[in-house]
Amino acid sequence: MSLRFDEITAPKPTAESLAAESATILALLDSGERAKAVADWDTMRRATDTWSALVHLRFAQDTTNAEAKAAREYADALAPTATGFEVAIKRRLLDDPDRSAVEALVGAHVLRLWETDITTFDPVIAADLEEESKLSARYTALLASASFEIDGQVLNLSGLAPYAEHADREMRHRAEKLRWEFFAANGEELDAIYDALVKLRHGMALKLGDANFIPLAYRRMRRVDYDAADVARYRDQVAQHVVPLVAKLLEARRAEHGWDKLRYWDEALIDPAGNPKPNGDHDTLVAEAQVMFDRMDPRLSDFYRMMRAGGFLDLKNRPGKAGGGFCTSFPTEGVPFIFANFNGTHHDIGVFTHEMGHAFQCWESRDQNGIDQLWPTMEAAEIHSMGLEFLTHPQMGLLVGEDQADRFRRMHLIGSLAFLPYGVCVDHFQHEVYANPEATPAERHAIWQRLERRYMPWTDYGDLAYPAKGGRWQSKQHIYNSPFYYIDYTLALCCALQFWVKSRHDPKAALDAYVALCALGGSAPFQDLVRSAGLVSPFAEGALAEVVRESEAVLAG
Ligand SMILES: [Zn+2]
Numbered sequence: 001m002s003l004r005f006d007e008i009t010a011p012k013p014t015a016e017s018l019a020a021e022s023a024t025i026l027a028l029l030d031s032g033e034r035a036k037a038v039a040d041w042d043t044m045r046r047a048t049d050t051w052s053a054l055v056h057l058r059f060a061q062d063t064t065n066a067e068a069k070a071a072r073e074y075a076d077a078l079a080p081t082a083t084g085f086e087v088a089i090k091r092r093l094l095d096d097p098d099r100s101a102v103e104a105l106v107g108a109h110v111l112r113l114w115e116t117d118i119t120t121f122d123p124v125i126a127a128d129l130e131e132e133s134k135l136s137a138r139y140t141a142l143l144a145s146a147s148f149e150i151d152g153q154v155l156n157l158s159g160l161a162p163y164a165e166h167a168d169r170e171m172r173h174r175a176e177k178l179r180w181e182f183f184a185a186n187g188e189e190l191d192a193i194y195d196a197l198v199k200l201r202h203g204m205a206l207k208l209g210d211a212n213f214i215p216l217a218y219r220r221m222r223r224v225d226y227d228a229a230d231v232a233r234y235r236d237q238v239a240q241h242v243v244p245l246v247a248k249l250l251e252a253r254r255a256e257h258g259w260d261k262l263r264y265w266d267e268a269l270i271d272p273a274g275n276p277k278p279n280g281d282h283d284t285l286v287a288e289a290q291v292m293f294d295r296m297d298p299r300l301s302d303f304y305r306m307m308r309a310g311g312f313l314d315l316k317n318r319p320g321k322a323g324g325g326f327c328t329s330f331p332t333e334g335v336p337f338i339f340a341n342f343n344g345t346h347h348d349i350g351v352f353t354h355e356m357g358h359a360f361q362c363w364e365s366r367d368q369n370g371i372d373q374l375w376p377t378m379e380a381a382e383i384h385s386m387g388l389e390f391l392t393h394p395q396m397g398l399l400v401g402e403d404q405a406d407r408f409r410r411m412h413l414i415g416s417l418a419f420l421p422y423g424v425c426v427d428h429f430q431h432e433v434y435a436n437p438e439a440t441p442a443e444r445h446a447i448w449q450r451l452e453r454r455y456m457p458w459t460d461y462g463d464l465a466y467p468a469k470g471g472r473w474q475s476k477q478h479i480y481n482s483p484f485y486y487i488d489y490t491l492a493l494c495c496a497l498q499f500w501v502k503s504r505h506d507p508k509a510a511l512d513a514y515v516a517l518c519a520l521g522g523s524a525p526f527q528d529l530v531r532s533a534g535l536v537s538p539f540a541e542g543a544l545a546e547v548v549r550e551s552e553a554v555l556a557g
Pocket residue numbers: 354358381382385
């Protein structure tokens with residue numbers, strides 16, 4: 001079998017074709033042909049998903065292509081219709097008087113997911129959902145309009161981002177100054193958009209019978225095995241165990257550099273000699289990665305060889321290509337695709353190993369029963385990606401050069417630890433915001449400031465007036481566009497760091513547990529998946545204790 005990306009196709013659905021197919025499925029169910037209905041529906045959803053993935057990917061590969069743009073807009077407009085039909089069939093299957101027969105076909109976990117899905121959508125909120133995506137688009141467009149002149153260049157926000165770790169302190173400061181001037185200039189609009197989003201989401205929750213948006217947001221994320229109280233306990237663990245460690249690490253860096261104070265614009269420069277860079281350009285990295293996976297595990301090695309040979313990687317930056325990095329998949333074939341924009345910094349390695357982790361999981365779990373089990377919920381999915389970032393540590397010399405490998409590992413570990421307090425702060429902020437939907441914009445800024453002092457007491461904004469007054473959260477697009485998603489990265493990181501500890505003591509066992517976890521795909525809820533890999537659930541006491549102990553030992557040396 002040799003799969004090729006350019007041979008993957010899927011027919012373009014229409015509202016009419018979706019309606020006809022759904023009617024066929026419902027008719028099969030009416031006539032008692034449950035097994036055939038479930039199987040046919042799965043085939044239909046896979047075809048629609050492959051088509052949608054292709055359309056979105058082709059647009060990202062060339063945003064200047066008018067045809068690709070029109071196709072993407074068509075797909076986005078069709079998506080709510082497809083969701084409507086899906087929900088109708090889920091409802092019908094959940095209402096089946098012989099539930100055990102349905103459960104035998106799709107599994108108990110999938111039924112729980114569907115039960116969650118159907119409570120997040122009702123025609124009564126259809127217009128609100130449309131308004132929500134319009135407000136999100138307004139935020140995205142506003143941030144995309146940012147333009148900065150620095151270093152003889154004109155850059156957008158993502159072009160400015162690498163300056164946060166520029167070796168020259170003056171340059172880092174200038175970049176942050178420019179960045180926050182943009183947010184200050186647009187502060188009123190940013191507050192207005194968020195205020196509208198919060199009130200809109202609160203209204204949707206009331207219409208669906210919730211007291212506020214928090215439980216609805218949890219159901220939208222398909223969180224079936226933990227709640228807000230569990231997440232609050234996890235944040236406390238981060239505050240208790242990780243915050244003091246990060247404070248110590250930052251103080252050590254301040255002393256190392258001989259600075260009087262460690263300012264906000266110093267935080268991203270982790271290595272005093274400059275953050276390590278990749279060993280070569282795109283072609284070098286792609287080739288060295290093959291050696292790396294060959295050394296690690298035959299399953300990773302074969303998979304990566306297939307991805308390269310089949311053209312399932314698009315990692316080079318080029319004009320017209322959309323920014324960022326992601327992994328998508330074509331469920332008709334069970335094969336993933338990795339999209340990235342290499343820019344010559346260590347982020348190339350981070351993005352590559354991260355997206356490879358997602359892709360490998362997608363491939364390993366391709367034979368799971370039904371499309372709902374191909375991917376797990378987000379917090380579990382990020383274990384595969386962040387896990388591989390750590391499991392590739394021993395081979396890092398191939399990607400950054402042996403002389404820089406230790407420095408890379410150290411930078412990655414410190415960066416990961418420092419991310420945890422920020423990540424839980426973003427989450428805590430949203431819980432307070434949606435619990436108090438009537439708060440004024442000024443009160444929201446005050447909430448952020450108070451939480452920032454709890455989780456990042458070291459933060460010193462110097463002369464950056466806007467974040468100093470509580471405005472930092474407005475640069476985090478997840479707060480606007482993907483409410484309550486951010487904690488997922490920190491939950492997954494807690495698990496990925498546990499894989500790191502394991503791999504330091506028994507690399508083979510850690511890798512085997514990782515591959516087995518990938519193969520489970522989305523066949524179980526988050527905590528079951530975590531425990532199956534021999535990891536401690538982030539909600540259990542002590543989940544971070546060993547990670548912190550090991551980190552302290554490694555970083556002290
Ligand atoms: Zn990811």
